[in-house]
Amino acid sequence: MITDILNLAQTISFEKVPVSIYESAAGASKAVADEIATLIKAKQRKGEKAVLGLATGATPKKVYAELIRMHQQERLSFYNVIAFNLDEYYSLQPEALQSYRRFMEENLFNHIDIDKNNCFIPHGGTPAEMIKLHCEEYEKKIEECGRLDFQLLGIGRNGHIGFNEPGSHQNSVTRLITLDNITRLDAAYEFGNLANVPRKAITMGVGTILKSKRIVLLAWGERKAGVIKQAVEGPVTEFIPASYLQGHYNVEFVLDENAAAELTRKKTPWLTDEVEWSNGMIKKAVTHLSLNLNKPILKLTNNDYNENGLSSLLALYGQAYDINIEVFNQLQRTITGWPGGKPNADDSKRPERANPAKKRVLIFSPHPDDDIISMGGTFQRLVDQGHEVHVAYQTSGNIAVADDEAWRFIEFVKDYNNQFGIVNTESDKIYNEALSFLKIKKNGEKDTSALRRVKGIIRRGEAKNTCRFVGIPQEQVHFLNLPFYETGLVEKSPIGEADFKIITDLIEQIKPLQIYAAGDLADPHGTHKVCLDGVFEAVQRLKQKDFMKDCWLWLYKGAWAEWDIDLIEMAVPMSPDQVLKKRYGIFKHQSQKDGVVFQGSDSREFWQRAEERNWATAAVYNKLGLAEYEAMEAFVRWHY
Ligand code: F6R
Numbered sequence: 001m002i003t004d005i006l007n008l009a010q011t012i013s014f015e016k017v018p019v020s021i022y023e024s025a026a027g028a029s030k031a032v033a034d035e036i037a038t039l040i041k042a043k044q045r046k047g048e049k050a051v052l053g054l055a056t057g058a059t060p061k062k063v064y065a066e067l068i069r070m071h072q073q074e075r076l077s078f079y080n081v082i083a084f085n086l087d088e089y090y091s092l093q094p095e096a097l098q099s100y101r102r103f104m105e106e107n108l109f110n111h112i113d114i115d116k117n118n119c120f121i122p123h124g125g126t127p128a129e130m131i132k133l134h135c136e137e138y139e140k141k142i143e144e145c146g147r148l149d150f151q152l153l154g155i156g157r158n159g160h161i162g163f164n165e166p167g168s169h170q171n172s173v174t175r176l177i178t179l180d181n182i183t184r185l186d187a188a189y190e191f192g193n194l195a196n197v198p199r200k201a202i203t204m205g206v207g208t209i210l211k212s213k214r215i216v217l218l219a220w221g222e223r224k225a226g227v228i229k230q231a232v233e234g235p236v237t238e239f240i241p242a243s244y245l246q247g248h249y250n251v252e253f254v255l256d257e258n259a260a261a262e263l264t265r266k267k268t269p270w271l272t273d274e275v276e277w278s279n280g281m282i283k284k285a286v287t288h289l290s291l292n293l294n295k296p297i298l299k300l301t302n303n304d305y306n307e308n309g310l311s312s313l314l315a316l317y318g319q320a321y322d323i324n325i326e327v328f329n330q331l332q333r334t335i336t337g338w339p340g341g342k343p344n345a346d347d348s349k350r351p352e353r354a355n356p357a358k359k360r361v362l363i364f365s366p367h368p369d370d371d372i373i374s375m376g377g378t379f380q381r382l383v384d385q386g387h388e389v390h391v392a393y394q395t396s397g398n399i400a401v402a403d404d405e406a407w408r409f410i411e412f413v414k415d416y417n418n419q420f421g422i423v424n425t426e427s428d429k430i431y432n433e434a435l436s437f438l439k440i441k442k443n444g445e446k447d448t449s450a451l452r453r454v455k456g457i458i459r460r461g462e463a464k465n466t467c468r469f470v471g472i473p474q475e476q477v478h479f480l481n482l483p484f485y486e487t488g489l490v491e492k493s494p495i496g497e498a499d500f501k502i503i504t505d506l507i508e509q510i511k512p513l514q515i516y517a518a519g520d521l522a523d524p525h526g527t528h529k530v531c532l533d534g535v536f537e538a539v540q541r542l543k544q545k546d547f548m549k550d551c552w553l554w555l556y557k558g559a560w561a562e563w564d565i566d567l568i569e570m571a572v573p574m575s576p577d578q579v580l581k582k583r584y585g586i587f588k589h590q591s592q593k594d595g596v597v598f599q600g601s602d603s604r605e606f607w608q609r610a611e612e613r614n615w616a617t618a619a620v621y622n623k624l625g626l627a628e629y630e631a632m633e634a635f636v637r638w639h640y
Contacts, residue, residue, distance in 0.1 A: 029062035053151035122202035151212035159240030163203035172205030296625025351570035366531035376582035395485035401455035519555025
């Protein structure tokens with residue numbers, strides 16, 4: 001008991017709002033859905049209405065799915081619920097594909113017994129001259145219902161809540177706003193491309209939200225980690241509208257581990273609490289100290305440790321020099337130009353085994369270009385060093401091909417047939433079908449299956465071209481076309497047995513000694529994460545087999561982020577020439593150049609993102625006092 005109190009006293013919080021951190025978004029969503037269900041039921045017992053403020057976007061989907069499950073399996077009724085949504089794009093009609101009205105119907109309202117007359121969402125099609133009145137009435141309706149009992153929020157990467165963009169006033173009410181550039185870029189994925197994203201929206205105000213009796217803000221994934229730190233630990237500022245929530249009397253931020261990663265208690269836990277000095281924690285602390293002070297590790301002094309909250313670590317070792325040298329050596333040993341192991345070398349301190357000198361390697365690439373973008377230098381080295389390298393493209397990537405690109409290829413086949421006198425009625429049929437569809441296709445509309453096939457073939461050709469360029473034979477190139485991906489829409493099906501079987505069968509057929517997979521949890525459209533779950537499930541199923549005992553799983557990250565330096569277990573350097581060669585390999589993906597569909601929020605081309613990231617990784621090693629390389633690709637080993 002006394003120890004507990006002492007521990008409590010030692011815990012220093014930098015957080016200005018209550019924060020709950022869950023291991024996964026699924027667990028967190030369940031807890032939030034439970035809270036909502038409890039509220040609804042309590043109100044039912046009192047014969048009252050439950051007034052909910054609801055959000056759209058990727059974040060709350062699992063909460064809604066859980067509420068639907070409770071309705072279907074546990075008879076949770078929504079008869080007494082009045083729902084007010086935060087916002088709507090202007091000027092989208094309610095029936096538009098990307099409207100929030102449609103989102104709410106598809107993700108919640110159509111599956112529960114809520115009275116649709118009690119579902120309020122700002123009307124995106126309101127004529128300009130009526131907007132002011134429409135917004136006033138929206139506010140009035142909320143007031144008449146006795147204010148919101150519970151407001152669910154997501155957060156934009158720029159800190160917006162609802163569509164209250166940076167600059168919004170604390171007392172703002174429901175109104176028409178202009179969307180921030182970051183918000184539009186993030187929405188570009190849903191709309192196919194940036195040009196299709198509306199420039200305006202109607203949103204509840206910050207003041208409207210703050211009047212709620214209870215507010216729960218959700219955030220998942222490392223893409224939100226930076227803004228979460230600002231909103232939770234930073235000053236209250238109009239530049240981060242979510243920071244206004246610090247002033248609310250009953251608010252909670254519900255996060256998964258990834259969204260919480262930048263909070264002080266996670267990033268530098270020794271500043272908030274007593275920590276156990278495991279090897280991983282020591283590496284994290286020393287690299288952080290070195291980068292923070294802008295001093296190479298070997299130059300860190302006792303004072304540096306003492307003055308930066310690391311006196312307990314210093315006490316453990318006695319001298320800064322001893323800690324420094326230990327961490328420096330560990331980092332040094334992660335660097336290798338032999339990702340498949342160095343033949344005839346002492347491998348006791350190397351990331352990979354020397355034997356067998358020639359290994360079978362299986363690279364899983366979620367989309368047809370992730371292999372070359374994220375680990376192109378390593379891919380090339382593995383091939384050049386004589387390993388038998390296989391690549392498995394997990395999805396067709398067909399939704400990311402622009403319509404005019406497909407049109408060009410369909411036309412090519414038609415012209416080719418004409419020129420060579422080939423009569424092919426099937427390709428004529430596809431041509432005519434695709435063309436007539438393309439002429440009437442709406443923004444974001446699902447492609448016909450023929451058109452999707454054409455787009456898939458385009459990406460397949462590009463991947464084959466890259467493999468030829470790197471130097472592996474066609475029989476080592478595997479196109480898995482995982483079924484979960486083939487919806488033709490941004491929204492994918494859940495991964496299932498058919499997907500697991502395809503991945504498992506391939507691993508069993510190849511019996512690799514090394515597997516590489518995209519360990520990227522920051523992918524804005526989630527496909528990488530699903531593909532990774534597929535690989536994890538397959539290795540779990542196979543791990544008792546003999547061949548798997550020697551199979552090591554290495555994770556690379558996709559184009560958006562890099563592993564934290566203290567986690568990296570293998571860093572493969574690249575020379576300037578190797579960087580250039582990798583760039584040419586990425587260029588083979590012609591359909592993904594120049595304003596690609598579903599660009600996400602990063603307007604750089606893929607080769608630029610890859611190079612900047614690989615330079616940055618090398619620069620971090622160098623800043624820590626290790627050798628200066630042009631670029632580096634980094635991997636973490638996954639023990640299963
Ligand atoms: C949605 C809304 C927005 C989103 C935010 C996060 O109704 O008002 O504030 O909550 O942009 O979006 P996702 O969840 O897609 O990351």
